[in-house]
Amino acid sequence: MRRRHRRVVGSDRLDGVASSGRVRVVGVAAGGSLVHRLAAIGLVPGAVVTVVRRRHPLLISLGGASLAIDRHTARSIVVEAAVE
Amino acid sequence: MRSRVVPAARCHSSPPLRGAGDFPVVAITGSPNSGKTTLFNHLAGARQLVGNWPGHTVERCEGRFEVDDTSYRLVDLPGTFGLIAVSADEEITVDFLLDERPDIVVTVADASNLDGSLHLVAQIAEAGLRQVIALNMVDVADRRGTRIDTDELARALGAEVIPTMARRGTGMLEVRRAVASAAGSTVAVPVVIDYGRSLERAIAPLVKALASHDGLAPPRWLALQLLAGDEAVGRRVAAATGGGRILEAAAAARAAVTAETGEEPELVIAERRFAWIRSTVHRVSVSANATPRWRNRVDRVLTHRVVGLAAFLAIMWVVLRFTTDVTAPMVDWIGAVVRGPVSRWAAGLIGLVGLEGGWVEGLVIDGILAGVGAVLVFVPVLGALYLMLGMLEDSGYLARAATVMDRLMRAAGLPGKAFVPLVIGFGCNVPAIYATRTLDTKRDRLLTGLAVPFMSCSARLPVYVLLAGIFFAGNTGVVVFSMYLLGIVVAILVALIVGRTALAENDRVPFVMVLPDFRLPSARVVWASARQRTWSMVRRAGTVILSASVVVWLLLSIPLGGGRFGDTAVADSAFGGVSRLVSPAMRPLGLGEWEQSGALLSGLIAKEVVVSTTAQLYGSGSDAAGQPSVAADSDLNTIGGGFVRALTATVRAIPALFGFGTPDPVDDAPTDLESAIRESFDTGSGGHGSLAALAFIVFVLLYTPCVAAAGALRHEFGTRLMWVSVTGQLVVAWLGAFVVYHGGLLAGLG
Numbered sequence: 001m002r003r004r005h006r007r008v009v010g011s012d013r014l015d016g017v018a019s020s021g022r023v024r025v026v027g028v029a030a031g032g033s034l035v036h037r038l039a040a041i042g043l044v045p046g047a048v049v050t051v052v053r054r055r056h057p058l059l060i061s062l063g064g065a066s067l068a069i070d071r072h073t074a075r076s077i078v079v080e081a082a083v084e
Numbered sequence: 085m086r087s088r089v090v091p092a093a094r095c096h097s098s099p100p101l102r103g104a105g106d107f108p109v110v111a112i113t114g115s116p117n118s119g120k121t122t123l124f125n126h127l128a129g130a131r132q133l134v135g136n137w138p139g140h141t142v143e144r145c146e147g148r149f150e151v152d153d154t155s156y157r158l159v160d161l162p163g164t165f166g167l168i169a170v171s172a173d174e175e176i177t178v179d180f181l182l183d184e185r186p187d188i189v190v191t192v193a194d195a196s197n198l199d200g201s202l203h204l205v206a207q208i209a210e211a212g213l214r215q216v217i218a219l220n221m222v223d224v225a226d227r228r229g230t231r232i233d234t235d236e237l238a239r240a241l242g243a244e245v246i247p248t249m250a251r252r253g254t255g256m257l258e259v260r261r262a263v264a265s266a267a268g269s270t271v272a273v274p275v276v277i278d279y280g281r282s283l284e285r286a287i288a289p290l291v292k293a294l295a296s297h298d299g300l301a302p303p304r305w306l307a308l309q310l311l312a313g314d315e316a317v318g319r320r321v322a323a324a325t326g327g328g329r330i331l332e333a334a335a336a337a338r339a340a341v342t343a344e345t346g347e348e349p350e351l352v353i354a355e356r357r358f359a360w361i362r363s364t365v366h367r368v369s370v371s372a373n374a375t376p377r378w379r380n381r382v383d384r385v386l387t388h389r390v391v392g393l394a395a396f397l398a399i400m401w402v403v404l405r406f407t408t409d410v411t412a413p414m415v416d417w418i419g420a421v422v423r424g425p426v427s428r429w430a431a432g433l434i435g436l437v438g439l440e441g442g443w444v445e446g447l448v449i450d451g452i453l454a455g456v457g458a459v460l461v462f463v464p465v466l467g468a469l470y471l472m473l474g475m476l477e478d479s480g481y482l483a484r485a486a487t488v489m490d491r492l493m494r495a496a497g498l499p500g501k502a503f504v505p506l507v508i509g510f511g512c513n514v515p516a517i518y519a520t521r522t523l524d525t526k527r528d529r530l531l532t533g534l535a536v537p538f539m540s541c542s543a544r545l546p547v548y549v550l551l552a553g554i555f556f557a558g559n560t561g562v563v564v565f566s567m568y569l570l571g572i573v574v575a576i577l578v579a580l581i582v583g584r585t586a587l588a589e590n591d592r593v594p595f596v597m598v599l600p601d602f603r604l605p606s607a608r609v610v611w612a613s614a615r616q617r618t619w620s621m622v623r624r625a626g627t628v629i630l631s632a633s634v635v636v637w638l639l640l641s642i643p644l645g646g647g648r649f650g651d652t653a654v655a656d657s658a659f660g661g662v663s664r665l666v667s668p669a670m671r672p673l674g675l676g677e678w679e680q681s682g683a684l685l686s687g688l689i690a691k692e693v694v695v696s697t698t699a700q701l702y703g704s705g706s707d708a709a710g711q712p713s714v715a716a717d718s719d720l721n722t723i724g725g726g727f728v729r730a731l732t733a734t735v736r737a738i739p740a741l742f743g744f745g746t747p748d749p750v751d752d753a754p755t756d757l758e759s760a761i762r763e764s765f766d767t768g769s770g771g772h773g774s775l776a777a778l779a780f781i782v783f784v785l786l787y788t789p790c791v792a793a794a795g796a797l798r799h800e801f802g803t804r805l806m807w808v809s810v811t812g813q814l815v816v817a818w819l820g821a822f823v824v825y826h827g828g829l830l831a832g833l834g
Contacts, residue, residue: 001774006560028351033170033524034594039312040165041598042200045347046355046362052380057487059383064197064228066379066599068487069389069456073594 114192413733455633455696497583509539677768787817
């Protein structure tokens with residue numbers, strides 16, 4: 001199930017970020033149990049993540065945690081470059 | 085309580101608490117990998133399995149502790165990241181918290197990942213449950229330069245915060261005291277988070293409507309869960325009067341929030357909740373808390389799709405070499421002790437009471453000692469396997485392995501997470517079947533449950549080691565490794581075929597895995613889990629295998645033709661008769677001897693029984709009882725001197741694992757048992773003994789693991805599916821052995 005997500009200028013999907021580095025989650029284009037899962041671990045709008053590896057399987061750090069995500073799931077996470 | 089919750093008696097060591105109803109109930113939960121199970125063990129003083137992968141605590145364990153003469157009942161709940169359950173074991177936690185409303189919840193939070201841990205803590209606080217927060221791994225946080233103001237954190241969360249180091253047992257007394265003082269206080273004031281204009285507008289009318297449901301949980305929290313689409317809360321609200329109307333109102337409110345924000349209400353809620361958490365964490369802690377750089381580097385390698393896979397195979401190889409080659413001298417030593425001194429002493433004792441030569445001697449020597457002894461011989465093998473599995477679990481590696489395997493698993497139609505129950509299956513299929521509860525969907529659970537029995541459990545190992553030792557001496561490691569691989573391949577094929585036909589589904593299951601911190605496996609934790617698992621295997625030797633040995637011996641002693649009880653040729657016994665009935669079906673596999681069918685038949689009770697039955701079938705007549713008694717100092721030499729020699733050989737075999745040095749050459753002459761087995765396999769296959777042995781091993785790998793595993797399948801998936809699974813396993817095993825045997829013949833092997 002696909003849902004609308006907030007349109008953000010310059011936004012991108014997590015699987016397509018140009019380089020490893022920090023990005024901010026601005027939306028999640030998914031539904032059902034994936035949303036439950038992402039919400040529980042904090043991969044939600046507002047979260048700032050560091051992309052450690054862009055290729056499958058993606059590695060990211062979020063707070064003090066490391067996550068591994070498959071490319072398909074990463075595609076449903078909308079991000080923008082994080083400006084500190 | 086839901087029927088899915090396994091009764092406390094299942095938890096190996098903590099006793100079921102009879103008459104514990106009056107004590108205050110303390111539930112312990114936390115995010116996966118927060119050290120929750122270790123903390124539980126310290127609080128309850130119980131010894132229980134500790135794992136390092138998400139959702140490991142599948143079974144429900146209970147304990148008890150006292151503070152100032154008051155007893156508290158402690159319930160260990162599966163770890164969860166939040167209060168909306170996705171997997172079956174998270175459901176256990178949420179159901180318990182909702183329905184039982186424990187008096188106190190001890191929530192374990194990981195101080196080194198405060199943002200992530202506080203999500204569950206915040207939700208429990210919002211749900212108005214009285215809480216004590218165990219801020220665990222403060223030492224790790226400290227090393228990374230994080231300072232946390234626990235008093236300030238306690239104020240923000242409305243609960244006492246106790247810094248702990250569960251691995252060292254630090255802070256346990258304080259947690260107990262905090263539980264006692266929280267139990268003494270009267271009310272828990274729910275934490276209130278501001279969810280923003282659009283959501284608060286949706287919450288307000290729902291709270292009003294839910295005011296009469298106050299007994300279930302605070303109305304504001306119920307409203308939030310309904311808006312988030314929590315089905316568990318939805319069902320409970322619907323069950324109460326006027327619940328239907330409230331659910332309709334909630335659905336309308338959800339739609340309104342989505343229309344206004346362009347986002348799922350659950351995401352909006354999580355966004356605001358995490359924003360609250362971040363601001364709280366910012367206020368209470370000073371942190372340089374980035375993931376250490378070395379860890380990212382190591383993770384890059386270990387989860388790399390090529391290098392990571394190679395590393396995974398290399399690690400598995402070392403594990404299997406360790407469990408087979410390094411322990412071999414110990415196996416020989418125990419075998420020598422059981423066959424020699426122990427059997428002689430038993431025969432001597434029986435002689436003392438004047439029963440020598442009768443059926444009592446037969447029962448003790450040929451039945452019990454031959455059967456149970458043959459399995460006890462492999463205790464070092466199992467102990468080594470459990471030590472290795474424990475180290476992999478406790479180090480945090482298994483989550484990386486699951487990540488590496490995700491792509492392969494997905495190609496098989498299984499989610500990457502299914503890898504964890506499959507690996508547990510290497511130890512024992514029974515907990516592996518229960519561990520499928522950590523998976524997200526019913527379909528995933530069922531598919532994995534059908535695949536698990538093909539994973540080569542530790543009880544099959546003795547059969548491989550015994551036969552490979554006879555027919556493929558020097559290459560035991562290779563044979564065993566191939567069996568493990570073959571098991572994996574068949575499991576994947578089964579999942580693939582069933583997943584594409586009977587359980588076809590189009591939706592892709594997402595893979596999101598939290599990789600726990602690497603840590604040096606704690607010797608205590610690993611040792612405790614290996615000891616407990618090995619001990620439960622030894623206990624099985626004392627119960628299941630003992631009974632099976634006696635039953636087999638009885639069947640062997642009952643004459644079908646002439647002769648009298650206890651003094652009949654094996655071929656004329658009842659066991660021989662039953663085995664001969666089955667035997668024709670096994671002839672196409674090169675297993676024409678009825679003894680082979682008999683051994684396999686008894687293996688339906690438990691796989692390790694195959695070894696004990698084999699020993700009984702081929703061993704009787706050539707056992708130690710008939711030998712002249714040997715001087716006691718020779719016995720002592722076998723036991724003491726043999727142990728020292730075995731220990732030396734074990735230590736010397738370790739470098740060989742990594743390709744350094746050479747292990748001791750196999751120098752022992754074949755025993756009578758080994759010669760008898762070789763002869764029988766040669767006869768049964770018309771001279772292709774080695775191929776027949778391979779077919780036999782493959783059959784053992786693939787057919788029904790044991791009655792206990794069948795019972796677990798029935799418990800989790802129902803009687804019908806159990807029979808489907810058991811029948812399927814027999815068919816697959818027969819076909820597998822057939823292919824191996826005839827393939828080998830065609831290729832001109834053996």
